[in-house]
Amino acid sequence: LPTLMEVWGMEPSPTIQGRSLLPLIDGECETIHEEIFAEESTFPRNLIRCIRTTQFKFIRNFSIGKSTNTYSLIPPAFNTGDFYLCDRPEYELYDLLEDPHELHNLAGSAEHHEIESDLRTRLDQWMKDTKDPILNGSIQRPKDEYELFPKILLDEHFKLLWE
Numbered sequence: 001l002p003t004l005m006e007v008w009g010m011e012p013s014p015t016i017q018g019r020s021l022l023p024l025i026d027g028e029c030e031t032i033h034e035e036i037f038a039e040e041s042t043f044p045r046n047l048i049r050c051i052r053t054t055q056f057k058f059i060r061n062f063s064i065g066k067s068t069n070t071y072s073l074i075p076p077a078f079n080t081g082d083f084y085l086c087d088r089p090e091y092e093l094y095d096l097l098e099d100p101h102e103l104h105n106l107a108g109s110a111e112h113h114e115i116e117s118d119l120r121t122r123l124d125q126w127m128k129d130t131k132d133p134i135l136n137g138s139i140q141r142p143k144d145e146y147e148l149f150p151k152i153l154l155d156e157h158f159k160l161l162w163e
Helices: 002-007 109-128 143-162
Strands: 037-042 050-053 056-061 091-095
Touching: 050 109, 056 109, 091 109
Parallel strands: none
Antiparallel strands: 037 050, 050 056, 056 091
8 A cells, every 4th residue: 555655646644554665666675674474364263473584484373273275275286295284383483495385383493492582572563563353362253254154165165176
C-alpha cells in the first residue's frame, strides 16, 4: 500500500504497516528491510507467525499438529520423505543459506540459541506492535467456515491431485 500511495503522490498514514518499494524498484538501493514478517491464519489448524532475514527463518506454530495444506506445497519431484506427515513443533528455525528446502529444524540447538532468541524477540515485538489477535488466544472463525471450508477445499484438492 505505501508503494501505491507514493506512486499516487499520497503520504501514507503512520498507522499503515510497511514502506514504499519504489527505492528498490528504481534501483536506489538493494534492500529496504532487515527482515520481513508473515502470518498464516486462513486454516483453523494452520496458525503461524514468521520472521525471515537474509539467512534465517523463524516460525512459531500456534497450531501444533499436522498441517492442513503442507502437502500441496511440495513439488512432486522433490523427495521429502515423510517429514510433512509429522506433527509440527511449536518453533522452527532454518538456515536458508545452508538448508534452502527447510528440512533441518535448528530450533532449540545450543549453537543457534542467540539467533533464535533474537528472532523470537523481534517476532514477539511485531505481534505486540500489530496487536495480533492470536496473542489473546486462538482466532475464532464462524461455525460454517470452520466446519465446511477446509473439507470442501481438501476434497477438491485431493480430487485434482489423484485424478
